[in-house]
C-alpha cells in the first residue's frame with residue numbers, strides 16, 4: 001500500500017511512501033455450540049475468509065491511503081479521476097492505529113451481514129517489522145467520530161474504501 005501522514009506528527013512520513021502491510025485477524029463463534037459429530041464445523045474456512053480476502057486483494061492491495069483533508073485528494077479528483085477509486089480515504093491521517101480500527105470495523109460489518117455467526121476478537125496490523133498495532137475486543141472505542149456521513153465506508157458491508165461520490 002501507499003500512504004502519507006500530513007498533520008506533522010511524523011514529518012518523514014509526509015512524503016508519499018509504501019509499506020508491505022500484513023493484517024491478521026482472529027474470529028470466534030458468537031454463540032459457541034458443541035460440534036454436531038458429523039459436519040463438525042462452525043463455518044467452512046473458505047466461506048469465512050472469502051469476502052475479507054476479496055476486499056484485501058482487490059480494494060486495499062496497492063491502494064493509496066489518504067486523509068480526507070489531504071490536498072492530494074482534490075489533485076486526483078481533478079487530474080486522475082479514474083484513479084480516485086484506488087484511494088482509501090480516512091478521517092485524519094491514515095496511521096496504523098486508524099487503519100487497524102477501520103479495518104476491524106469493516107470486517108465486523110461483513111461478518112454481521114453474513115448472519116453474525118462469527119465475530120472478530122482481535123485485529124493486528126503490521127506496517128513494518130518494528131511497527132504493529134493490535135486491537136482487541138471491538139473497534140468502537142478507537143474509531144474517531146465523523147460527521148460527514150451517517151454510515152461511513154468502514155461500517156458498510158460493501159467493497160467501498162471511501163465516501164466520495
Ligand SMILES: Nc1nc2c(c(=O)[nH]1)N=C([C@H](O)[C@H](O)COP(=O)(O)OP(=O)(O)OP(=O)(O)O)CN2
Pocket residue numbers: 010013094095096097128130131
Ligand atoms: N503511532 C504511530 N507512529 C507512526 C506511524 C503510525 O502509523 N503510528 N507511522 C509512521 C510512518 O508510517 C513511518 O513510515 C514508519 O515510521 P518509523 O517507525 O519512524 O520508521 P521505520 O519503519 O523506518 O522505523 P525503523 O524501526 O527505524 O526501521 C511513523 N510513526
